[in-house]
Amino acid sequence: MSENLLKVEDLVSGYGRSQVLYGMHLQIDAGQCVTLLGRNGMGKTTTVKNIMGMHPAWQGQVRFKGFGIQNLPSYRVAQRGIGLVPEGRQIFPNLSVEENLVATAADRHKKRNPWTLQRIYELFPRLRERAGNFGNQLSGGEQQMLAISRALMTNPELLILDEATEGLSPLVRQEIWAALALLRREGMAILVIDKNLAPLLQLADRHYIVEKGRIVWDGDSDALKADAGARQKYLGA
Template sequence: MAFLDLNSVNTYYGRSHILFDVSLSIEKGEVVSLLGRNGAGKSTTFRSIIGLNPPQSGEVVFKGERISGMRAFRICRKGIGFVPEDRRCFPDLTVLENLEVAIRREKEVASPWTVERIYALFPRLQEREKNLGSQLSGGEQQMLTIARTLMTNPEVLLLDEPSEGLAPLVVALLAEMILKIRKEGVTVLLAEQNLHFCAKVSDRGYVIDKGSVKYEGPMSDLLINEEVKEKYLAV
């Protein structure tokens, strides 16, 4: 049994069926990419894992425990952190307050994240400590949402399209951050449309389209698989 498993997950929005028997398997310490076009079901997969859109059938198993069906805050407290794609930092809270409200699981992990460690990883956030979330730039907001989720001391980090809408320089910086986070022992599941960004940071990838998994394999294989790239990814 892997660290985080999705077994034949089916998820609906109302009566519309979105995910069809999605199965994923992530080992501890891996960085795994979930690739697919807009509307392929990447965000819904994440929302199913974290419990914001619980699956109607199938199960999500984390460290041998079934977490599907639990409420989102419980799943977070089990050690799964979710960074949504639209960078929802709290606009009325300062950067520091954004971090403070997320402090969680300090006793469960050996070396919990502190505000100081976060600032060491994202120095820019320290400079903007007193600013409101709404006053940050897009890249800063992305850093803040990742940093905020790290404050919950997750063992698995779900990153939803972190590179979207960011300048190339910032994207390169982001790749470094993800590798650093991985070094801290955090397992990362990365949803992306940007194949080259994924290739830089992850070892393995899944390709998802129309709500079901179409391909899985090492990133190096995916990079040279023209058929899959052509069919399911906008390259």
């Protein structure tokens, strides 16, 4: 039986007087890949910020491995085992690729096969080639590989990717999807936000669609493939 890893319940949040989330909920079990889908401005990134302690929730609960994390600062959430690949990548521009990777590296949970520089360079050989280059000297695709790798170097139990392939070339997208498929096969739990539905239908176990701060549809890939009405109404796909 799969272990419940992350559970978000009745999450209410916003900015100032503007409410964004209206009872958001989702669940990720150990080893699952789950998507959070929806048009821009519907509350996906706010949900991620609430999970990661980057923005306070007004109401509701965020539980990771059964422990409430909604009131923890971001660094404590990360220490508990959640790695974030944020929208916009946010790598350190004045550090080299290798310095970016080791800056926050940790193996707090003593994994059997932890992520190391060697494993990262095997996953993304291009980063080995660019190891001495500064972050601001990389292409957009290389920066996204670095952002994913930096999160992996914290050896998380759950990896969250906000806009995993936005603005990337088709070839780089394929490389990112292949890497995520490998992580999934290795048993890492993943929450991914992206607009490219076709690869997500192959990758993910479950999908949640958010509309105006509420989950309006959820189900597995077969159900989403079959529900053309939901795809057109909420995703324009």
